Amino acid sequence: MRVLLRTPPLLIPTMLLAEFLPWYFLHVPKVIIRTYVGYVRAFAKIFSILFLLRTLISPWKSIADRYPENMLQLLQVFKVWTLNCTARGVGLVIRTATILVALIIQVLLLAVFVTVLCIWVAFPLLALLGIEYVFFSFQTT
């Protein structure tokens, strides 16, 4: 308490007005947005969407065979073609699924971010409404 007694009487209220309100309504929302952007970038990097798109139809795990030099060996050509197509198909399916998962995560991130930001900014108002609701309830009872 000695600290409080030594403190000039108007310092804390002044500090609250001068520092707290800009901090609450400007600084913290900025921090929330920055954090959100950080996570968006992190998940974009983890799922490498750009790389997945670039290699969307590349053979899965480089499983591919070479076509025979004599293209008249139709059966052999067909076998190689089937294998290569299958490898590319598998690659396409897995990469598409991964891209979808990445997009879902981004949507979830956005939802969490918007919720946190709204709650933070609107909380003083919500608290006032809540208190008013409680008093209103008292009056009716």
Next chain:
Amino acid sequence: MTNARFHLEATQAYAGVALHRLLFSIPSWLVYIAVLVSGIHFSLKYESPELLAVTVITVTFALFALYFFIVSHLWHKNRSHLTSENLADRLSADMVRMLTKEAEVTAGSLLHAALATRRGATFLQLLGVERKSFLQDFEYDVHKEEGIIALLERADKLRGEEGETCIDGNIIVFLFLAEGGEEATAFLNEQDLALKDVKHVLSWEQFHETWDLAVHSWHPERLVERIGTIGHGWVQGYTDELDAYCTDLTKGLSEQSSSEIVIHKQEIEQVLQVLSRSADQNVLLLGRSGVGKRTLVQNVAKAIRTHEDKQTLPYTRVLLLHSELLVSSAAQPDTVLLQALNRASRAGRFMLVVDNLSVLVQCRKGDVLAVLAKFLKSPKLSLLAVANPQDYHVLRSKDPALGELFETVTVDDAARDETLLVLMEHAFHIWDRTRLRLSYKTLMAVLDLSDRYVGSEGFPGKAIVVLNDAALAAKRRGGVIITEEDVRTAVSVKAHMDVSEISEDERGRLLKLEEKIKTRIIGQDDALAALANALKRARLELTNRARPIGTFLFLGPTGVGKTQTAKELAAAYFGDEEALIRLDMNEFSNADSVKLLVGAPDVSDELAEGQLARRVQDKPFSLILLDEIEKAHPAVINVFLQVLDEGHLTDSTGIKTDFRNTIIIATSNAGALFIRDFLRAHEGEKETDFKQSLIDSIIKEKTFTPEFINRFDEVVLYRPLSVEDAKRVSLLMLDEIVGDLKDKKGIAVELEEGVVEMIVEQGYSREFGAREMRRTIVDLVENYLADYMLKNDVKRGDTIRIRKVDLGTDT
């Protein structure tokens, strides 16, 4: 700063302290509980749970927001200053918090507060001083009327120089030590610390702070490091055959503890440059054990991965080939490797790291090197081979084409400063792993002792090994701090030599070194005193560190104990007579004999490896005796100039051998005639004059150059033996014979009075010294004993009496 003032209360940090105490003191918590109880009461009374919910949520959120406001804003180190004149506003929140506990703000209370802060306490701990003992030992007058403004202005200047955002406890404690006047100097002297050391500790503490505040595991950047990236590996094929003999260094690359300190940056750049070529992307890393070749490979792998991440390129796999496993487990390693590399080269781009190239090249089960050579041109494969210089030169002597396959990058020892930084970081790892702490002095002991006594490996590796071993030693004795003694224990084990602090016992032994050798070397008291004094200086680490322990030139006629002194010294100093490397310089009398010492430049020459270098590498703690140095060729003497001056020898292949743990003694008969004549002519003259005259005479005769003589720590002069000395020598020799016979055969020998005098009379030679005496004793005594034992039936327990008349008959 003009208009500077100090108002602690007019700072955000102080307001934060006040607000924190207002909101989170015990009375405040009682109020919150009262509100909660009222909420519960009214919600039950009016059957309205919403009332309770609203109360709890509102109060909790408000408290959370205010706490967050205090910590992240009012106490933040980067907070804005209310005014530029108030120096109190430059203090860290921790300092302000501690100062509010002091009755008044004085220089003394500032120091007290600084020591109580987290950073101040860490600074002291790294300095190796307890807070309590610091306050006792550092006799700073805390009531001294020192202007707080002037003090803080200096602290603020230092803060700026150190790149700190606010004045914390570390800055204040450092300031008191750096500018604390006589009290600070006395304290630092008592702690055996220089101001430069305290500055290093300040940097170490700052490094600790960044380490301590490293990003948390949930931070986005850390998340990417932990999870890695998905999809890059899907374009790479399977490499099962190769995987059986390899470890993927890129797997979990980001999870590996990232190091802030990166050494060999230039070499990393060189490797990356070679790897970025379109062809011939093969590198040979050449460096001795411990210089950080493996870490360099990991840093290269990280740099490649970072580049590929930025460019969204498919990943390059970095595979570490376990050569020993391949060679020992595969019946035909070359065939297995060929198949594995064939398949791997179709699977995508990869870099093969061959950790121990010599194992592969020397493999007798097929030509593995030829298989590797086949793939060296492939753009999909880069080969990063690692070898130590000795092995490499042997390999090149067998296969000269090897050098053309790779671009060689030499990895040298890290500098002492770099090693200190690596050790500072490693200390944090040890703390994380074992909770053991260590001080700056311990760190310096690791650096100095490993530098001095562990010559076989390079920096920083050997220092890290010593630190780890010291941590184990500390743990074994149940300590919480790694002490200098733990470091000495670890180094003693590693160097096979006792390097513990000089104990009372050893102190006695060192002091008695001269006495001990004197019992065996007769008539050379002045020479032995000079020798012993030089060695005492060396043991107390007073001598120049970049030279051998001691270098001596023994001058004197033959048979006066020069070589014997070297033998006795090896036994007394290194505790082992085997620690003597004796080179007869007669064998080094032509220019070609330099090869015997440093090896031949031509790797196919059978003398490619230098004899002296190899012997010192095998036995770093030894006494090197260069017998009859005057007979060596001048080219050979030139080789020794480097050793005597710099403490190392660079052989023909560029390999450096450390001679800093050796004692080098060169003996010479040069000037023997001068000594004899001079002493005859100038009986009783001062030794300094005599010595200088002798050296002048030797230089005049061009036996040695002045540069060579000046390289030695001491030129030790051996005088010809006097008759009295000769008698003592003969007694020593006779004692040896008598003792030997008693020990081996149990036969006692008694000498009649006058026998010794008779031997001395016949064996004394001013020119040949003890050598002539030895010959006389062999002729007279040993021959007599042999004859007697053959002629008579001498049994164990019998006594043989030697009379003058017996020896007289024989002669």
